[in-house]
Structure formats: structure tokens, C-alpha cells
Amino acid sequence: MNPVEVLRLPLSVNLAGFVELLQRMQVPHRVSEESGEQVLWVPGEQLAADIRGLYEKYPDGDPEQQLQLPPVTQPKAAGFVQQLRESPLTAAVLLLTFIAAGITLLGDNFDTIRWLSWMDFHVQGEYARFVPWPDTLAAGQYWRLITPIFIHFGILHLAMNSMWYWELGRRIEFYQGKWLLLGLTVLFGLVSNAAQFWWAGPSIFGGLSGVLYGLLGHCWIYQLLAPNRAYQLPKGVVVMMLIWWVICMSGVTELAGAAIANGAHTGGLVMGCLTGLVGGALARRRR
Incomplete structure (x- = not known):
């Protein structure tokens, strides 16, 4: 070579x-x-x-301790505890997600869900009566702009989203730093939540999937412009996620009785591609 x-x-x-x-x-x-x-x-x-x-x-190296290659490039995978130490922001987001899953009983406790949802609501029989969005903002409840990403409905919903955030979040945290990952998580959360509200109107929605599509789009486009091992996803992952997005957009899943936040997926994916475009272009220019 x-x-x-x-x-x-x-x-x-x-x-x-x-x-x-x-x-x-x-x-x-x-x-x-x-x-x-x-x-x-x-x-x-x-x-x-x-x-x-x-x-x-590390322009001056690190004489105090022996650094390891990131898990995605090591010949042997690092232990789980070591991975947690190397990915504190990724672990912190997942910890908040698990705590929210516990206090909301995975979507069954509406008394706690209403404090994390995009809009406040009151359950009356089989219906939810939503507080108008301007009134919510006027009350200073700005945390609702981001907290829906921590709500999950069922163990499968939680497990799948957590697994993909762990996989994508660690890559970004290693290669571009924890503060960049935090900024992307907040940005994709805001955009995906707003997109879902615009798409479906007043409703109860939640999950990390909008953020995940943002992280996926970021890694995908960044890798096309400035290739690096950290963002080199396994073959077929991007194609599989895009196919799933198309299937959900087609309405097939709704016919099967599964409610999918298509607005959140689309908003997160578009914003992730934009951040990947900017970040990848800047990295390519530096090289």
C-alpha cells in the first residue's frame, strides 16, 4: 500500500x-x-x-495514559465499562431515556407523560384534551421542545432506539467530540419534534427515532465527503434505514396498526444530512 x-x-x-x-x-x-x-x-x-x-x-500526545483505538476500529472490542468511559455523553442520554421510560411506565402513565410531551393535555375518557400551544409557551414550559425524545411506548420501541443511539452516538462522540454530539442531539430533537407537530397536529408522540435519523444522515453525508473509519457504517445499514423510512411514509405500517412519527423521521433525516454536508465539506477543505 x-x-x-x-x-x-x-x-x-x-x-x-x-x-x-x-x-x-x-x-x-x-x-x-x-x-x-x-x-x-x-x-x-x-x-x-x-x-x-x-x-x-491530541497534537502533543498523551503521556499520562495509553489511549486505545475507538471500538469501531479495534481488532478486539473494548469491554462495556471501557466503552461507557469513552462515551459519557452517549451514556448520559441513554440514562435519561431509561429514567423517562421508568417514570412513564413505557407509555402507560399519562400523568407523567403529559409533563414530557410537546403539548400539555388532560385525559377525558378515551380522548386527550390538549392545551393550546401558545398557552404552553406562555407558561414558560420550554422543556417540552426537547423532552418528547425521551418518551417511549413499549419495550421494543425503547430497545431499538437505544441500540441505535448507542451505535451512532458513540461514533460521533469519538470522532467529533461529546459537545458536538450534544449539540446535534438537541438540534435534531428540536427539529424532529417540531416537524412531527407540523405533520400531525396536536397528538401524543415521542421517541429518539427522529434524532437517530438525524445522526444517521450526519454520518452518511459526512462519510461521503470526508471518509473516516468512525463513520464507516456496516454495509446495508443506510439502505435498510432509508427503506424503512419509505415503508413508513407509504402508510403501510399505519394499516397494520402501528403509529409511526413520519414527520419526526423526515425532519431529523433532512437536518442530519445538512449538518453532515457542512461538517464533511469543512473537513474535506481542511485536508
Whole structure:
């Protein structure tokens, strides 16, 4: 495999700490001097992309502890406890989701659901009487803009969404940082909730799926523009998720009795593609 240039820096820049980090990670590399500059080489463009991202985070290396490759690139998967330590924001969002699932009894406790839903409501017999949206905002209940993402209806709904947030969230947290993941989660939550309200009107909805489609779109488009191993999803995942989105949009699932938040899925996916486009374009330009 031909060597690929990763970094070209002045001789005054001390690369010793970063080179030591690469040695501990057992990354094949070499440093050469060309025209008064030092050049770092690795075999392959894919590895070069990962090392550039690593240098942005740890230009001086990390002499205090041995860093590990992210779970998606390690030959052997890290233990679950280690994965939690490496993905604190992902774990925190899932913890809030599980707490909400517990206090709402997975969608059966409407007394607690009404405090997390997009609009306040009161149950009267078999119907829900919603408080007008302007009145909700006037009461200062702004948390409702985001909290519907923590509501889940049934164990399968919770399990599927949690699994995919764990898978996608960890990738973004490793490669672009926990604060970027937090910002994307809040952004996709706001957009998907608003889109679902616009799509279906006053209703009781919830779940992380709108956020998940946002994270999927972000990784998908970013990877097309600036390939990296962290966002290299297993083959067929994007196609499968898009096919499921089309099936839900067709109305087949509603005929089967399953209520799907199509507005949330669509809003999250569109916004995720936009953030992936911006982030990927900026990363491509830096390279």
C-alpha cells in the first residue's frame, strides 16, 4: 500500500509526543524531512484520515495514559465499562431515556407523560384534551421542545432506539467530540419534534427515532465527503434505514396498526444530512 501524507509541519513543531502516541497505538508510520519541513506518512488514505482527526485532538500526545483505538476500529472490542468511559455523553442520554421510560411506565402513565410531551393535555375518557400551544409557551414550559425524545411506548420501541443511539452516538462522540454530539442531539430533537407537530397536529408522540435519523444522515453525508473509519457504517445499514423510512411514509405500517412519527423521521433525516454536508465539506477543505 502506498504511503499517504498525513501532516506537513515546520521543523519547529515538536512531534515527539504525537509519534509516541502512534507507537503505543501500534500505528504504522514514518516521519521524513523535506524542504525544511517534517512530514508524517502512513499507509493508506483511510488510516490517514483517522490520524488527522487524532492529531486535532491530541497534537502533543498523551503521556499520562495509553489511549486505545475507538471500538469501531479495534481488532478486539473494548469491554462495556471501557466503552461507557469513552462515551459519557452517549451514556448520559441513554440514562435519561431509561429514567423517562421508568417514570412513564413505557407509555402507560399519562400523568407523567403529559409533563414530557410537546403539548400539555388532560385525559377525558378515551380522548386527550390538549392545551393550546401558545398557552404552553406562555407558561414558560420550554422543556417540552426537547423532552418528547425521551418518551417511549413499549419495550421494543425503547430497545431499538437505544441500540441505535448507542451505535451512532458513540461514533460521533469519538470522532467529533461529546459537545458536538450534544449539540446535534438537541438540534435534531428540536427539529424532529417540531416537524412531527407540523405533520400531525396536536397528538401524543415521542421517541429518539427522529434524532437517530438525524445522526444517521450526519454520518452518511459526512462519510461521503470526508471518509473516516468512525463513520464507516456496516454495509446495508443506510439502505435498510432509508427503506424503512419509505415503508413508513407509504402508510403501510399505519394499516397494520402501528403509529409511526413520519414527520419526526423526515425532519431529523433532512437536518442530519445538512449538518453532515457542512461538517464533511469543512473537513474535506481542511485536508
